[in-house]
Amino acid sequence: MSEHGSSPVIRTTRNAVAVELSGVHKWFGEFHALDGVDLKVMRGERVVVCGPSGSGKSTMIRCINGLEMHQRGKVVVDGVELTDNLKRIDEVRREVGMVFQSLNLFPHLTVLENCTLAPIWVRHMPRREAEALAMQYLARVYIPEQAAKYPGQLSGGQQQRVAIARALCMNPKIMLFDEPTSALDPEMVKEVLDTMVELAMDGMTMIVVSHEMGFARQVANRVVFMDFGQIVESAEPEEFFSHPKHERTKLFLSQILH
Amino acid sequence: MVNPNLDPRGYQPGGVPSRERRFRVTTWARANLFNSWLNAVLTLATLWLIWTVCWPLLKFLLIDAVWDGASRVDCLADRVGRDVGACWPFIGAKLPQLLYGFYPINEQWRVNLTAALGLGLLVPLLMPSLPYKTANAILFFGVYPVVGFVLLVGGMLGLEHVETRLWGGLLVTLVIAVTGIVGSLPLGILLALGRRSEMPAVRGVSIIFIEFWRGVPLITVLFFATYMLPLFLPAGWAINPLLRVMIGVMLFAAAYMAEVVRGGLQAIPRAQYEAAQALGLGYWRMMGLVILPQALKLVIPGIVNNFIGLFKDTTLVLIVAIFDLLGQLRAAFSDPNWAAPTTVATGFAFAGIIYFCFCFGMSRYALWMERRLNPADR
Ligand SMILES: Nc1ncnc2c1ncn2[C@@H]1O[C@H](COP(=O)(O)OP(=O)(O)OP(=O)(O)O)[C@@H](O)[C@H]1O
Numbered sequence A: 001m002s003e004h005g006s007s008p009v010i011r012t013t014r015n016a017v018a019v020e021l022s023g024v025h026k027w028f029g030e031f032h033a034l035d036g037v038d039l040k041v042m043r044g045e046r047v048v049v050c051g052p053s054g055s056g057k058s059t060m061i062r063c064i065n066g067l068e069m070h071q072r073g074k075v076v077v078d079g080v081e082l083t084d085n086l087k088r089i090d091e092v093r094r095e096v097g098m099v100f101q102s103l104n105l106f107p108h109l110t111v112l113e114n115c116t117l118a119p120i121w122v123r124h125m126p127r128r129e130a131e132a133l134a135m136q137y138l139a140r141v142y143i144p145e146q147a148a149k150y151p152g153q154l155s156g157g158q159q160q161r162v163a164i165a166r167a168l169c170m171n172p173k174i175m176l177f178d179e180p181t182s183a184l185d186p187e188m189v190k191e192v193l194d195t196m197v198e199l200a201m202d203g204m205t206m207i208v209v210s211h212e213m214g215f216a217r218q219v220a221n222r223v224v225f226m227d228f229g230q231i232v233e234s235a236e237p238e239e240f241f242s243h244p245k246h247e248r249t250k251l252f253l254s255q256i257l258h
Numbered sequence B: 001m002v003n004p005n006l007d008p009r010g011y012q013p014g015g016v017p018s019r020e021r022r023f024r025v026t027t028w029a030r031a032n033l034f035n036s037w038l039n040a041v042l043t044l045a046t047l048w049l050i051w052t053v054c055w056p057l058l059k060f061l062l063i064d065a066v067w068d069g070a071s072r073v074d075c076l077a078d079r080v081g082r083d084v085g086a087c088w089p090f091i092g093a094k095l096p097q098l099l100y101g102f103y104p105i106n107e108q109w110r111v112n113l114t115a116a117l118g119l120g121l122l123v124p125l126l127m128p129s130l131p132y133k134t135a136n137a138i139l140f141f142g143v144y145p146v147v148g149f150v151l152l153v154g155g156m157l158g159l160e161h162v163e164t165r166l167w168g169g170l171l172v173t174l175v176i177a178v179t180g181i182v183g184s185l186p187l188g189i190l191l192a193l194g195r196r197s198e199m200p201a202v203r204g205v206s207i208i209f210i211e212f213w214r215g216v217p218l219i220t221v222l223f224f225a226t227y228m229l230p231l232f233l234p235a236g237w238a239i240n241p242l243l244r245v246m247i248g249v250m251l252f253a254a255a256y257m258a259e260v261v262r263g264g265l266q267a268i269p270r271a272q273y274e275a276a277q278a279l280g281l282g283y284w285r286m287m288g289l290v291i292l293p294q295a296l297k298l299v300i301p302g303i304v305n306n307f308i309g310l311f312k313d314t315t316l317v318l319i320v321a322i323f324d325l326l327g328q329l330r331a332a333f334s335d336p337n338w339a340a341p342t343t344v345a346t347g348f349a350f351a352g353i354i355y356f357c358f359c360f361g362m363s364r365y366a367l368w369m370e371r372r373l374n375p376a377d378r
């Protein structure tokens, strides 16, 4: 667990809905992975999602950018409802950045090329401009000097920071993080979390699946606890950690906080 | 026998005094070739093998070879008064036929020009350090086939029409092989993508196509294209025999290529697909920019293997009366003016050398490219 000081005041400025899931169900064959999930995330809000392994956290977050399709209920992202319509899905994906647990930069491209790929080919940005933008974001995650290297030449933490920069280069309105630090060696966790904290300070709307409770305390407006495909509890961090209401939440917290 | 590069002491180009260098070569040999009984025996056995194979070959091809002559008598042992090896004047006399078939002599410059243009475009395309790759590729894949077609076939722009019936020799070998190679890779990629598609119709068609072409021997394909296809086509429809064979070879090769490419696609982790999708890349961009570059790189050895196989398989067109390099060679053997005991061996040696040069060239280029593409080695 990394140490971040007492939580700074981060205000949610605009009062519009960024992501809304209502009554979302998802089955994998017989297995009921999401069982009626309701979640509303406002612009500029930062939500941390936690829960035991297999509880459907990844599945939920992947439903938000169409990597998984929900089978019942409604998912609306930035005013666009996700349906089977591929155009809609692409529209949403352009506005939603995602960072995964696995290190999945494109190994055949340099760091800079990783960052400029989508702006050039999806946003049709001129190469020069895309490169300037990429350098700006690489500087923001503190690795501009690695731009010409290949992902295989970077440490896990550096790769994950590039992955954040790569997503930011698309100027997303919403950022999704699926356990971005859990594949990393402990000494690299902090550098990635620090980057995410700075992103939060800038007012980015973020949905973060993470068990880094220090991070949750510091930046989250809300912590959501999932179990068996349902959202069991949702509360402000202070409330969530000190007065969890449900038994399952208490059990879970006692396990991860020792 | 150990890779000499593993021992840096044995390999020092320039700047080393010769006495010391000789000393080092012997130490290197002792350390690497004779460092154990087994290794010593293997080294000696290999040397013996090289000797028994290479020496007679060298003797036949160079030492005992006849270099000048005008007809068979110059290659007869009785006339020459010694053992006679390769009869190179035979190749010299038949060279135009081996290269061009019966392409009219006055028009053969067109073949040469086509070959020169092709080389001039292909070589820079294959050298990664040279600029203007996109323009180069457009010229080679888009413009060159048209120019080559006009030049070789003629019948327009004041060029005399040359029927493909007259084409032969290396010209035909290369025309079939190059169109096969250039056509089968993109087609194979599309088939491989189709086979992994989520759309049942696309997947079904791809699977049927691939399995059909892999299920029949190339000879059957060639026979079918040449003798059966005309029966099915409506009257008045005639596809040029050479074109039929070219298409047959290309489709046949594409089916094999598809399976090689599919192997590469399967090796790319799902996370790569998802990362590309999450960035908003659509299907074709995801494939073209992220997945295929990685997948193709993985299967370069398999792809080149297919190219080499395809190049050699072109010799089968002989059985449908298209006279490629080997076909012309066979025709040349029947010339009584050159009927000498060693002509046949000479001819096959010549063809062997040509095929070897092309195939070995492809193989080496691929190996070099593979090393270059591996970021860890940079
Ligand atoms: N593609 C799939 N096919 C079948 N089952 C799946 C698939 N993806 C996920 N599941 C199942 O759905 C359940 C929820 O998976 P999910 O990945 O959302 O869990 P998670 O909360 O992210 O867990 P973890 O903390 O281990 O990442 C798991 O039981 C998993 O086995």
Ligand SMILES: [Mg+2]
Residues within 6 Å of the ligand: A057, A058, A059, A178, A179
């Ligand atoms: Mg998960």
